[in-house]
Amino acid sequence: MLSRHIDAEELIAQCREHPHKKHASHHGRRGYHQSWRRDEDASETPKYTMPKVGLPSKSAYQLLHDETALDGNPLLNLASFVHTWMPEEANKLIVENMNKNLVDLDEYPAAGIIHNRCISMLGDLWKAPKEGKVIGTATAGSSEAIMLGGLAMKKRWQEARKKDGKDYFHPNIVFGSNAQVALEKFARYFDVETRLVPVKLENGCVMDPNDALQYIDENTIGVIVILGSTYTGHFEDVELMSRLLDELQARTGLDIPIHVDGASGAFIAPFAYPNLKWDFRVPRVVSINTSGHKFGLVYPGLGWVLWRDESYLHKDLVFELHYLGSTEYTFTLNFSKPAAPVIAQMFNFLNLGFDGYKKIAYKDLRNARMLSKALDSTYFTVMSNIHRRIDTGEMSSSSSSDLSIFSGRERRHSNDDPNQYIPGLPVVAFRLSDKYKKENPHVKQEWIQSMLRAKGWIVPNYGAPQGAEDTEILRVVVRETLSEDLMERLIIDILGVAESLMGTDTMFAESHRAQGLHHPDHEHARPEKDNFGNGSTEEGPEQVGFSLSRNLHYTFDKLGFYGLTCTKKTLLSLIDIVHVENDRWTERTNEGAGYVRHFDLGGPTFTNAEYEFVPLYPNHMFMNGTGMTAYSTTGDATTFKHYVVADDLALREGISTSQPRFPVLSSPRRLQASDNLNPFLVVLNADMVFRRFRRVQAAVACSELNDLIDLTLQLAAKIYHQPLIDQAKIAAATLMKIVHDEDEDAEMEEPADKYRKEKTRKTRRTGNSTGASMGSRLGYVVPDPGPNASTEEWLEYKIYQMSGCDLPDPPSDEDEDELPTEPLILNDDDSSPFGVTETVNTSERVRNWLSNSELPDPDAEVIDT
Template sequence: MSDAASNALLNVGAEVSQHEQRIKGLESENAMLRGMLANMSNASRHHYASADAMTNEVETLVMPEHGTAATHCLRLIKDRQVLDSRAVLNTSSYVNVFFEKEEMEAAAMGLRINLADQTVYPESFKMHNNTLNMVATLWNCPKPLDFYETGSFPGAGTVGSTEACLLSGLCLKFRWREWYARRHPDQPILGVRPNLVISTCFQAAWEKLFRYMDIEPKFVTPSCKSFTISAEDVKAQIDECTIGVVCILGNHYAGQYDPVWEVDEMLTQLNSYNGWQVGIHVDAASGGFVAPFQPEMADKKWDFRAPNVLSISASGHKFGESVCGTGWVVWRQRDGLSEHVAVSVSYLGGKGDSYTLNFSRPAAGIYVQYYKFHRLGKEGYSALTANRSANAAFLRHALRKMEFRGMPRFIICDHGDDGCLPVVAAYLNPAAEMGFDDIDFQHAIMGHHWYVSGYKMAYNHPLTEQELPLTTDTAQSQTMFRVVVKSNVTRNMMQNLVQSMEEALMTLDSVANAVRHGGHQLQRAMTLKRQDQGLTGTVC
């Protein structure tokens, strides 16, 4: 074959290849257009008559190729969320779940605002500072010397109280490090491990501090009769490497307040005798927006009125009534405390200080907290506090009246009707030998749509993961439950909860009675089902 013929064949082959590629391209474009057309047709349909209603997202691993109608997207979310427990009947969590239409609108506005960008959104940041100042004065923080220069107390809005606790712990650590270096100038400070004294009733935030920030926890184990630490027990744990003491204003197990005022007096004497500077952080995650509105707490110096209190943190999204993800931290002063975590930022077109661990964050929580302070005022917060306490007392009284074979059904282990969080905590009377525990009780109540938190009276050591007893006088296998009485729980709802508990107990009694009469296989089946579902009780 001549060269000309060969070249002609090659040219023909190239043209065929190009045509094939064009055909494949057109087929691909055609498939895409068909998909878009089908999707447009699908999106225009009633959601439950569309292909979207048949999507099994549990098995979906990749992003959809094509978008769909906004109404379909929202319906997809709603149809999944409806399978959750009812938020308004969740007495396990402290997080606020009720919002007026206006504050929902305020929250939606805040989603568009990056509060870190102070120069672009100066009025939003002023709202942050105004709200921070309200919190600081509520906790009797002394006005800083540079207030008229900065316009705010030392502190910040945070992502929940976890971030607030981590920031406070870091400040205590850096403050101690400077003090220890001056005291031991010839000793390498980085080779000395600091410690922090805290109750075994600590929240998960502190576990993160111990793990992430290389701080040793020194635990004080309370009695189940009080769930609070004592000044003497705290004193026994303090040494030269102690960066501070955490007092919990409303532990999440049963709602009691650690005696900050007694620990403060002890520290004044201990510091004077040893030449130390050990201070207090008040973890008021739950109590920070309750105690200021309880008349019985007016004379208790749990806040900055106690000289050794250096910082206080709280969750705005709990009894502060804001949206989830709202927290606050306030320091007594900037010098030697909050200055350790302040970072100057200038690359956004101006200069401002950032006090938070993360940077970009929406203003939604700040807006809603600002809204709630103005909407309720001190009078409104006082009324909410009184209503919650009254409803908690109603439930507590109902539990005390319940009996099993002439014996009390429950052992109440919360503080009582005042001077604590609106929490009802109890456990089934072991002496009654009812044949089930508090976690079984939790699951039975779920059949009535209420979610009540049941859990073991144990904790895992943050560094060793060893499971240890929560209190000095109960086994770690002992179970208990708690009911958090939030603002949305009315007296009618509380009456329904009492009725639901009574009916749940009747069901459990019937099952336990069947087991006693030879139904051991049934008991084993129930136990295995709980293990398969991972239902072991949680605390949050």
């Protein structure tokens, strides 16, 4: 990561102008830490210049501890290959050795010896030829290891070319376009031309060795074959690449070496696919790299690179170090390096042994297959292959019968030995199925990533590599810490998200309907206040122009053909604010603490909030040029302007789309506090109106208004957000409360809130909440109470309907503008490890699926071996 120098003064100046940041803290204090500790030790500590006087260690700890608490939860980070957990004893060993420098061999000879033993073990694991002298080194990760592997190939090629009197200034290297950035970095940093072999979707987005051949010539220093593509987990075919290069050599005399990028695969293949030939058994493989910090199961900061024989390392690359009377050699980019990761790697080798690594690889692959099968049989197409059986062939006849290391529970799973399936990493790469996309064309795959993030899971959605760039891929890396229980939960959440986006009653739905109207709106007059002469934002009791009071809003809200929401700018600011609070809420909840979201309604985002009209059904309500006249009074003078439905269905001064739109409305602070508008209430009311609007098939709005509708729905979803609660089974109920410094809103909300909370609690406890939630934000169903219902029952049913369920509309159009419901999370449902409510239909479906799937039956007989 490259970081730029930050000038604190400049930063403060910029923040004064920034629409979101300017309110975050007192201007003058932005360059300083804000500590919460009672002794306030950190309050004078600058952030971007070194403090003159240091902090007590406790305060420094507290500051950084708090700041790093904002990081994501590594357990739920399914985006990363990097390992996140080691046993207590390993942690102890790491702490004991964290002050040792691996390169100080004189001072720390033990670390050096352990390093050498690691190389020997890895050489053995990767089947290094007995006759050769395997040589290798620890690195910071696979990236450094790849640089060293590439450099060695370059030097060897140059040497050979020099010897033959040929040009040695134009080296190139060949690898698939699916390569991790480290490979391209090597090429750029070391002046080697990159020859990217485009990949194909049908190949699983990996390099086809046959395609690679055409990129090779006499200047090719080597081919890098990837054992475990970062995109899909597929293994590229090292053996085939080698065979084709043998044939090439026979035809042309070109002798092209292979480097295997086994960043992840070199710690999976030896244990899970022992018969797969990808390592030093293939004579053309001259070097292999791996990441100790991926499936080597060590914390970040460790990679390895090994050469099949020391002759592959040019003498110019190797530096001599003399210590304890003997000579040691180094080939690294860095001189100093921490010894602790190397020691931690040896801890794993000793503690797990071959069988331990094998068990973990099997378990990871089993869980990955479970996820793959669940996704493949529902709304997704799985692009990774590790769940597809190979019925015949050499690979399936591997050591699948060697199950002696498994006992008890593991043996029950023995029927799904990975060797029965296509080899690959425990990675699940998937995309929405064509059928799902056809039936739900409005759904964007990236929403799945965002919605899973709201549930705590980090599942990236990214573009496929060159050659298949039109495809987006969602990817889950299954690591040791992703247990079967968590996997089941993940399946429920992914399917639940896919289901919640289906149909028309979703917060994102229907935006495609307006596609015909989508066009760049840049030239069109923006609905700025300047477009309207009398618009004024002056504060004071004598407000003029288009300003909106609470009562006016209430009146407009009653009119079914308008939605009134905030402007895009205000919505974006509010989304930011609520998002930050939601993250904190989730964080605290997962730590087992309670948290009440705080929104300062006296803050400028709220007091300067601006609003816009969204005309609904304009073709019906404003036919044939009829429109709306808006009046404004300044002193004695009253002015007005007439607005009609323009060609793009927005309200404008004329029907042309270049006419100014209806201006934004401000809501200045009134002397009479009860007249002040709360933008949250506006948005929550608009949310109800827009949800209903989008249920109507023929409902259309122009792109700008569609954006406003989308943002309004997004903000409401965030306001209704419920945090993911961890397995800790937090029993305490967490209430969302909008705290503000004007209590007239609170006064109005209180009775309804109290009633709703009590009722919700009752409903949950009495189990009157079975059935599918059908998109309800409450997460459960409140059935229609029927004609003899009490007022309370009827109100509860109304609240349920307002929460976004897709039940039919109520028979009458009576008062639907109760105050917004706030989510209540009561975790008295022991059956859910997370305490989150879930759509019953999805979880039931998953359970059914699990029980009918090919997966091992937990009650099946234990296979005796």
